[in-house]
Amino acid sequence: MMNKPYITIVSEVTVDGKLTLYRGASSKELMSIMTKEVYKYLHSIRAQVDGIMVGCETVRTDDPSLTVRYVEGKNPTRIIPCSTANVPFNANIFSKDAPTIIVTTKRAPKERIEKIKNLGAEIIFAGEDLVDFDILLPILYKRGIKKLMVEGGASINWEFARKNYIDEIKIIHLPVIAGGENVPTLIGGEGFKSLKKILKLEILNHFVIDGFLITEWKVQK
């Protein structure tokens, strides 16, 4: 087994498992129903980890800051897998209040790489076509990212799920139903399609904050 960070997926999910209101929509609108206390729960997890990751598509659609704001605590290093480094140069992840790493591949144009470096972010190359987590995770571990929180979206979550790299899952269940056939859910990708291969979970905790059920799960290895 490779040296990899301890990986926790954290997500806000509707009762019908959706991450957002419709495909392509920012999840910020859906998350706006969360109360301050629920945000405190989310941000207290951020304050306990060394690194926080979201996929490049989430940066493009949600433009998150990925910082600790609702509780006291240190901002984790922001890590964004982005195979052609196609991330808006004015994105909030380039704010100066936390370090940022863009993980990319040989496909990324040089000008973009230079521009991103000038914005103060670091570049790590890992992979040929898409970002290769088998290369990336030991690099992150070696440089001190021992606890990594992954905040989606569906495609990135699937990458971690399919290789059985997830250690824990923490879900904020939004007390709403969004509906919709093609709306991203907690885990996207191809799916396991087999009872033998599916991830098996063990419940660790469940509690309610302001009417939002929180569930915390350990992934059986």
Ligand SMILES: NC(=O)c1ccc[n+]([C@@H]2O[C@H](COP(=O)([O-])OP(=O)(O)OC[C@H]3O[C@@H](n4cnc5c(N)ncnc54)[C@H](OP(=O)(O)O)[C@@H]3O)[C@@H](O)[C@H]2O)c1
């Ligand atoms: N409710 C929540 O908690 C929550 C959290 C996060 C996101 N969301 C929602 O989820 C949606 C975005 O999810 P998404 O699944 O479309 O995108 P995503 O998982 O955020 O990002 C996927 C992108 O990451 C890049 N990538 C690099 N290496 C990859 C690899 N090995 N495997 C897969 N992707 C790789 C690709 O972009 P490139 O081709 O540019 O490399 C890919 O399109 C948005 O609507 C957002 O609002 C909700």
